[in-house]
Amino acid sequence: MTAAPWLVLGAGALGQLFAARLAAADDIGPIALRGRHGLLNQLRLQETDGSWRSLALASPEAPPALVIVATKAPDAEQALQQAQLAPGTPLLLLQNGFSVQPRLSAQWPGPVLCAATTEAAYRQPPPAIGVVHAAAGHTWLGDLAGQHRTMAAAVAATLTRAGLAASACDDIDEKLWHKLAVNAVINPLTARHRVLNGTLAEPPLSAEVAALCAEIAQLMAAAKVSPPAAGWQGWVSAVIEATAGNRSSMLQDVLAGRGTERDAILQPLLALADTHALAVPRLRACYHATPA
Numbered sequence: 001m002t003a004a005p006w007l008v009l010g011a012g013a014l015g016q017l018f019a020a021r022l023a024a025a026d027d028i029g030p031i032a033l034r035g036r037h038g039l040l041n042q043l044r045l046q047e048t049d050g051s052w053r054s055l056a057l058a059s060p061e062a063p064p065a066l067v068i069v070a071t072k073a074p075d076a077e078q079a080l081q082q083a084q085l086a087p088g089t090p091l092l093l094l095q096n097g098f099s100v101q102p103r104l105s106a107q108w109p110g111p112v113l114c115a116a117t118t119e120a121a122y123r124q125p126p127p128a129i130g131v132v133h134a135a136a137g138h139t140w141l142g143d144l145a146g147q148h149r150t151m152a153a154a155v156a157a158t159l160t161r162a163g164l165a166a167s168a169c170d171d172i173d174e175k176l177w178h179k180l181a182v183n184a185v186i187n188p189l190t191a192r193h194r195v196l197n198g199t200l201a202e203p204p205l206s207a208e209v210a211a212l213c214a215e216i217a218q219l220m221a222a223a224k225v226s227p228p229a230a231g232w233q234g235w236v237s238a239v240i241e242a243t244a245g246n247r248s249s250m251l252q253d254v255l256a257g258r259g260t261e262r263d264a265i266l267q268p269l270l271a272l273a274d275t276h277a278l279a280v281p282r283l284r285a286c287y288h289a290t291p292a
């Protein structure tokens with residue numbers, strides 16, 4: 001009997017990477033990839049060693065056993081509606097930020113796993129076709145209510161078998177907030193000043209980084225989210241250093257004239273500030289200076 005397919009929803013950078021890795025692996029059921037205009041039957045992936053490979057994808061008729069949602073955060077709900085899934089279909093959300101995760105966890109009738117991933121991929125600029133696996137990372141998986149640990153472990157094991165190192169965890173909310181802190185500082189500043197991530201390590205923008213980290217630390221303490229081992233500023237600075245040569249995803253979106261993930265990344269922090277009556281002038285200014 002053929003295993004039930006997995007469907008990757010959103011044929012962008014991360015969706016193509018996940019679909020390619022899963023499709024290339026042995027002993028994993030059929031993998032389908034659905035973009036804005038329907039199912040794709042093949043894709044091209046550049047490996048981290050620079051070599052290219054082409055992969056065939058399935059057009060399965062059976063309903064998916066898992067849907068990996070790989071759109072940008074503002075598109076996730078519409079993509080799910082258009083996919084017309086059976087109620088109760090398990091989801092794995094790959095989005096940055098902390099917006100679609102709590103919403104779908106509350107509203108979706110099936111299990112909702114959330115991922116915090118450090119895999120990095122980008123689409124080749126047109127007219128080239130294909131996705132580049134820029135850096136291998138790690139994917140943490142879990143659900144916000146801690147009710148689907150077994151499913152998270154099974155999905156993590158499958159991803160790992162496919163070459164996407166993954167682990168289930170009991171603190172996915174904390175991991176999502178840690179990632180959000182990085183994106184809330186690096187993405188708006190690099191997009192606004194049109195600079196590579198590494199420029200944030202130098203004056204004058206390093207002072208802006210410190211001020212934003214201080215506001216985030218205050219919010220996270222109020223929300224009882226444990227800080228990363230290096231502290232909020234140490235953690236953000238380490239990511240700036242590790243990704244110094246990167247053009248952040250928000251800068252790429254702005255340069256390409258696309259919508260950004262501003263609301264998914266900054267709104268949850270502004271909502272916490274309102275809940276706890278805390279002043280966050282730097283974060284508010286960042287929000288207003290960033291296109292939606």
Ligand SMILES: NC(=O)C1=CN([C@@H]2O[C@H](COP(=O)(O)OP(=O)(O)OC[C@H]3O[C@@H](n4cnc5c(N)ncnc54)[C@H](OP(=O)(O)O)[C@@H]3O)[C@@H](O)[C@H]2O)C=CC1
Pocket residue numbers: 009010011012013014015034035036037070071072073075078079080082094095096117118119120121122123249261
């Ligand atoms: N790329 C990366 O390295 C990482 C990305 N992330 C997060 O993962 C998520 C995806 O990022 P990324 O892959 O880079 O984004 P991309 O913009 O490359 O991909 C998103 C894809 O979703 C498609 N899409 C939009 N609406 C629909 C729809 N209704 N139905 C089907 N497909 C749709 C888009 O189509 P179209 O092209 O037509 O707009 C696009 O191809 C984001 O939240 C990002 O923050 C997290 C970690 C790393």
Ligand SMILES: CC(C)(CO)C(=O)C(=O)O
Pocket residue numbers: 182183186187197239243246247248249250
């Ligand atoms: C970590 C960082 C900031 C790397 O560029 C990223 O996640 C992004 O660009 O969205």
